[in-house]
Amino acid sequence: MPPPDSRPVVDVRSLHVRFGEVAAVSGVDLQGHAGQATALLGRNGAGKSTTMRVLAGVVPPTAGEVHVAGFDVHTHTLAVKRLVGYCPDVGGLVPRATPWEHLQLAARLRRLDDWEARGRDLLERFELGDVAHRITAGFSHGMGRRLSVVLAALHEPEVLLLDEPFDGVDPIGVEATFDIIGDARARGACVLVSTHLRELAIQACGTVLVMRGGARVATMDAADMHGEDGARAYRALLD
Amino acid sequence: MPTALSSTDPWRAVRDVGHLLWFRAATGRRRVSRAVLLIVLALTTAIAVVPAFVERPDERTLDVLIVLPTALAAFLLLSVVSGLASGGGRELLPRDQGVAYPLSPTTDHLGALLLTPLNVAWLVQTWALLGATAYAVGPAGVFGAQVVVILWIVLASSAAQAIAWAAEGVRRVPGGHLVLRGLGVLAAATAGWLYFTDRLSAFLDGLATRSLVLGAVSLGEGNAGQWIRTVAILLLAIPLLVAAGAVAAHLAARRHPRDELRIESETRTARKAPRSDLLALLRLDRASVWRVVPMRRGIMVLALGPGLVGVAGGLDWAQMTILPGLVASGGALLFGVNAWCLEGRGVLWRESLPVDPSVVFDARVVVLLEFLLVASGITVLLAALRAGVPNPGELAAILCTWLVVVLQVVSASMRWSAKRPFAVDLRSARATPAPPGVMVGYSARLAVSTTLTSLIFSGLARLPVWELSVLVALPFVAVSGVRVLRARAVWLDPEQRVRIVSAVAG
Numbered sequence: 102m103p104p105p106d107s108r109p110v111v112d113v114r115s116l117h118v119r120f121g122e123v124a125a126v127s128g129v130d131l132q133g134h135a136g137q138a139t140a141l142l143g144r145n146g147a148g149k150s151t152t153m154r155v156l157a158g159v160v161p162p163t164a165g166e167v168h169v170a171g172f173d174v175h176t177h178t179l180a181v182k183r184l185v186g187y188c189p190d191v192g193g194l195v196p197r198a199t200p201w202e203h204l205q206l207a208a209r210l211r212r213l214d215d216w217e218a219r220g221r222d223l224l225e226r227f228e229l230g231d232v233a234h235r236i237t238a239g240f241s242h243g244m245g246r247r248l249s250v251v252l253a254a255l256h257e258p259e260v261l262l263l264d265e266p267f268d269g270v271d272p273i274g275v276e277a278t279f280d281i282i283g284d285a286r287a288r289g290a291c292v293l294v295s296t297h298l299r300e301l302a303i304q305a306c307g308t309v310l311v312m313r314g315g316a317r318v319a320t321m322d323a324a325d326m327h328g329e330d331g332a333r334a335y336r337a338l339l340d
Numbered sequence: 341m342p343t344a345l346s347s348t349d350p351w352r353a354v355r356d357v358g359h360l361l362w363f364r365a366a367t368g369r370r371r372v373s374r375a376v377l378l379i380v381l382a383l384t385t386a387i388a389v390v391p392a393f394v395e396r397p398d399e400r401t402l403d404v405l406i407v408l409p410t411a412l413a414a415f416l417l418l419s420v421v422s423g424l425a426s427g428g429g430r431e432l433l434p435r436d437q438g439v440a441y442p443l444s445p446t447t448d449h450l451g452a453l454l455l456t457p458l459n460v461a462w463l464v465q466t467w468a469l470l471g472a473t474a475y476a477v478g479p480a481g482v483f484g485a486q487v488v489v490i491l492w493i494v495l496a497s498s499a500a501q502a503i504a505w506a507a508e509g510v511r512r513v514p515g516g517h518l519v520l521r522g523l524g525v526l527a528a529a530t531a532g533w534l535y536f537t538d539r540l541s542a543f544l545d546g547l548a549t550r551s552l553v554l555g556a557v558s559l560g561e562g563n564a565g566q567w568i569r570t571v572a573i574l575l576l577a578i579p580l581l582v583a584a585g586a587v588a589a590h591l592a593a594r595r596h597p598r599d600e601l602r603i604e605s606e607t608r609t610a611r612k613a614p615r616s617d618l619l620a621l622l623r624l625d626r627a628s629v630w631r632v633v634p635m636r637r638g639i640m641v642l643a644l645g646p647g648l649v650g651v652a653g654g655l656d657w658a659q660m661t662i663l664p665g666l667v668a669s670g671g672a673l674l675f676g677v678n679a680w681c682l683e684g685r686g687v688l689w690r691e692s693l694p695v696d697p698s699v700v701f702d703a704r705v706v707v708l709l710e711f712l713l714v715a716s717g718i719t720v721l722l723a724a725l726r727a728g729v730p731n732p733g734e735l736a737a738i739l740c741t742w743l744v745v746v747l748q749v750v751s752a753s754m755r756w757s758a759k760r761p762f763a764v765d766l767r768s769a770r771a772t773p774a775p776p777g778v779m780v781g782y783s784a785r786l787a788v789s790t791t792l793t794s795l796i797f798s799g800l801a802r803l804p805v806w807e808l809s810v811l812v813a814l815p816f817v818a819v820s821g822v823r824v825l826r827a828r829a830v831w832l833d834p835e836q837r838v839r840i841v842s843a844v845a846g
Contacts, residue, residue, distance in 0.1 A: 159691045179696070182693060192686055197629075205613050206623075238604045249689065
């Protein structure tokens with residue numbers, strides 16, 4: 102847990118997001134601190150991915166206040182995008198571009214210098230070095246997920262947002278993602294991980310936020326979600 | 341997907357086509373679709389009947405009758421080219437949506453055949469054939485003649501579909517694409533030889549479609565026996581060709597699409613880092629266009645086909661003004677009308693990058709613009725080979741038409757892309773950027789606007805004052821510019837952009 106006086110890097114207050122008649126998020130409050138990893142857990146349609154998209158600056162909030170590193174996402178969207186590394190829940194890759202071309206674009210738009218060595222290292226860590234120059238349309242789902250994590254982590258962002266990073270990923274990819282989260286925490290980044298996989302979430306994160314029906318229903322230490330008791334507690338929160 | 345043919349397969353496939361049609365109808369805008377269908381049917385009936393009752397000189401009807409066999413053969417040829425370019429015709433259910441269902445290649449084939457009329461080029465050719473037939477035969481023989489022509493249209497479409505599947509099967513075997521390219525070169529060389537040795541007229545006169553025309557007019561001339569024989573032959577041939585298409589579809593489905601797999605497994609040479617945000621986005625967008633099989637194939641057919649027809653037909657500069665609009669419209673239908681679909685689901689990641697959305701919009705417009713300019717430019721260059729040196733008026737007219745129609749198409753495309761975005765996977769050569777019904781609407785609107793514009797410049801090309809073309813072009817350019825700016829404003833609005841991005845990301 103962060104010290105009580107530390108200012109949150111991610112500060113979400115009463116977030117509402119509506120798509121026409123559908124309320125995707127209705128009143129989420131969330132604080133994420135430097136060096137802390139928070140897992141967002143919940144059923145399908147709980148509003149996890151929409152919350153992540155708002156934090157990434159992809160979806161504007163309908164109501165509420167969302168600040169990332171002190172910037173309001175509504176008014177300083179570009180500044181937020183510069184600070185955030187985002188792995189989207191679906192796809193996340195341009196089908197006709199190679200992993201290296203993805204990295205080149207991200208590096209160019211984020212004004213990174215001397216990024217190539219880190220890019221190669223990340224690709225190797227996620228076992229994507231051999232396919233760095235093949236277009237991603239032929240990638241398996243797991244390969245695509247792994248590359249999305251690489252792209253989110255390339256610029257060592259202040260806020261790392263990983264939406265379903267473990268979905269369909271093999272154990273080596275899961276380990277590599279754990280390392281990325283660990284590295285980010287060690288250098289003082291705020292990490293948010295949205296997933297359905299409770300056991301992996303509590304391994305990777307110190308805090309768990311459970312969402313239901315577009316709203317937060319509980320925030321607890323990851324340790325409290327361990328084992329059979331944790332599973333029962335989680336299940337009770339979902340019903 | 342089961343690929344083996346069985347005796348029960350055709351009936352099951354027919355039923356499955358019915359289910360898929362119901363599914364498509366349920367997910368579309370029913371009232372609009374019904375209204376459009378009724379309008380098209382009414383228009384087709386009017387075109388097939390009314391010209392028979394207009395006052396016309398005998399020599400004109402004879403002229404039309406003489407070219408009718410060539411027109412019927414041209415319909416078959418264009419249907420084959422269209423089928424070859426689209427890798428077996430359109431999909432009733434997109435491949436990525438259809439994988440979960442036990443749909444046979446026969447279902448796929450019948451679905452593609454059923455979707456054939458949802459194509460403005462096909463409709464225009466059909467109307468031209470029906471109208472010309474009615475005009476040529478007059479009120480007495482119009483019914484009998486139109487029955488034969490309609491059956492021929494069905495037969496030609498079925499034959500084209502079967503040939504397209506067979507070609508797709510050949511393309512999927514090792515070296516198959518070389519065989520097809522060889523056949524293409526051979527066909528072009530034969531056509532060139534016929535043309536340059538003055539044998540083309542004799543060849544056209546000897547076409548089997550001449551007997552078809554004789555059969556078509558025979559009922560009106562009191563020779564019911566010949567008409568019945570012609571109709572019977574067509575009725576017999578159609579199911580055989582449909583069945584042949586099903587067999588060819590099964591053979592093709594047993595093999596991997598080599599073109600698509602080759603592009604997806606190729607190792608690309610890394611290039612130097614781009615020097616600006618715009619160049620970086622342009623590089624990504626160009627990769628999304630030029631590394632897609634349907635784009636490459638489609639643009640090749642679009643650029644070369646009308647150009648070669650222009651050369652063969654010996655079009656003059658004034659007539660040539662019709663070509664850029666035709667090619668630009670076709671080019672936009674490859675991806676431009678749903679321009680934001682290029683990144684597919686990667687649009688979410690691209691949206692999370694720190695770049696001004698206006699740069700993203702500008703890059704997309706530039707890529708679409710250059711795609712259409714290159715394609716229509718190649719067509720004009722080809723067609724110009726036999727047109728001689730243009731005078732200043734003709735040169736100004738063709739250049740202004742080129743610019744004006746391409747800008748018209750770009751502005752319409754960006755407008756529609758923002759208004760109705762669709763999540764599509766352009767991986768397959770048979771994929772289209774929007775559902776078939778929507779594509780018909782887009783292609784009709786593009787065809788009408790660019791043809792009318794081209795006709796204006798065609799008239800201006802015959803005037804000796806070149807400045808006039810430039811003056812007329814200015815308001816067209818201004819209107820297109822304003823429309824592009826409006827589409828840009830929609831994209832720059834965060835609420836609208838998230839609507840587009842969410843739709844495209846699926």
